[in-house]
Amino acid sequence: MMNLREQRCVVVGGGAVAERKTQALLEAGAKAVVISPSATAWLQERSEDNKIEWVKRRFRKGDLAGAFLAFAATDQEQVNADIVREAKNTGIPVNDTSEGERGSFITPSVFRRGGLIVAVSTSGAGPSASRRLSREIEERFGDDYERYIDFLSAARALIKSRVAESSQRKHLLRLLAEMDILTLIREGSFQPWSEEALIAWIDQYRGNCE
Numbered sequence: 131m132m133n134l135r136e137q138r139c140v141v142v143g144g145g146a147v148a149e150r151k152t153q154a155l156l157e158a159g160a161k162a163v164v165i166s167p168s169a170t171a172w173l174q175e176r177s178e179d180n181k182i183e184w185v186k187r188r189f190r191k192g193d194l195a196g197a198f199l200a201f202a203a204t205d206q207e208q209v210n211a212d213i214v215r216e217a218k219n220t221g222i223p224v225n226d227t228s229e230g231e232r233g234s235f236i237t238p239s240v241f242r243r244g245g246l247i248v249a250v251s252t253s254g255a256g257p258s259a260s261r262r263l264s265r266e267i268e269e270r271f272g273d274d275y276e277r278y279i280d281f282l283s284a285a286r287a288l289i290k291s292r293v294a295e296s297s298q299r300k301h302l303l304r305l306l307a308e309m310d311i312l313t314l315i316r317e318g319s320f321q322p323w324s325e326e327a328l329i330a331w332i333d334q335y336r337g338n339c340e
């Protein structure tokens with residue numbers, strides 16, 4: 131999972147596909163720049179609210195300078211090819227929405243439950259199938275996972291800040307992963323642990339590693 135926070139990501143094109151890729155970038159905290167003479171209402175609104183930067187013109191050579199990622203999302207095959215070439219020549223990872231295999235990465239169908247992120251990809255074979263499968267899996271994942279991930283996150287941070295010795299740390303992180311908290315959450319019998327309870331647990335088990 132790549133950290134896109136505050137990274138400049140350039141989407142070329144302003145149609146439905148560009149909108150979808152931009153939405154995913156905003157969810158990931160990226161700085162999205164859209165280059166296109168036209169844009170969907172959704173993109174225009176985000177531009178007016180300064181959530182994205184909209185460069186209202188056609189793509190020009192040099193537009194990808196300083197980009198962390200690029201997306202070729204115009205309906206012009208040749209323009210998308212030019213974007214991919216410029217990105218590859220300048221070492222910028224590029225997603226080609228019109229010809230998946232030509233780009234350097236493709237985007238999966240994604241859903242989130244708090245800190246849990248599930249990505250489904252068919253490697254380009256059938257984007258609609260990815261979407262359908264993702265929705266099917268999503269129905270099976272309730273809020274219980276969000277609570278579980280919150281618990282893991284708090285416990286892991288505390289273990290890392292309190293236990294410097296690597297074999298002890300490893301032992302505790304493994305014990306943490308093995309605890310069946312999810313079942314407790316589902317049964318409704320899980321009480322969130324206080325920081326004191328977590329510290330007591332760490333102190334109880336840290337010495338037990340072989």
Ligand SMILES: C[C@@]1(CC(=O)O)c2cc3[nH]c(cc4nc(cc5[nH]c(cc(n2)[C@H]1CCC(=O)O)[C@@](C)(CC(=O)O)[C@@H]5CCC(=O)O)C(CC(=O)O)=C4CCC(=O)O)c(CCC(=O)O)c3CC(=O)O
Binds near residue numbers: 251255257
């Ligand atoms: C290779 C890839 C490259 C990339 O874009 O990263 C790619 C490429 C292409 N998509 C095309 C068409 C459609 N794509 C969608 C939808 C999605 N496409 C996504 C990803 C990917 N699409 C990557 C592969 C991922 C994988 O295989 O798993 C999703 C999962 C994620 C996202 O877009 O971020 C998102 C669902 C998001 C969600 O809702 O969950 C729909 C459905 C719709 O719009 O309702 C259609 C119309 C129906 C159809 O054609 O099936 C075409 C043909 C264009 C033409 O007509 O020529 C190409 C070109 C080609 O095949 O190379």
Ligand SMILES: NC(=O)C1=CN([C@@H]2O[C@H](COP(=O)(O)OP(=O)(O)OC[C@H]3O[C@@H](n4cnc5c(N)ncnc54)[C@H](O)[C@@H]3O)[C@@H](O)[C@H]2O)C=CC1
Binds near residue numbers: 143
């Ligand atoms: N990867 C995916 O998920 C999907 C990909 N596609 C592909 O994506 C392409 C775009 O689809 P839509 O967004 O629906 O098309 P669209 O026609 O709604 O939008 C195309 C956009 O590209 C812009 N554009 C055209 N020439 C440009 C240039 N020289 N510089 C900058 N922007 C330019 C237009 O102004 C318009 O905003 C399709 O042609 C198809 O190949 C289509 C469906 C899904």
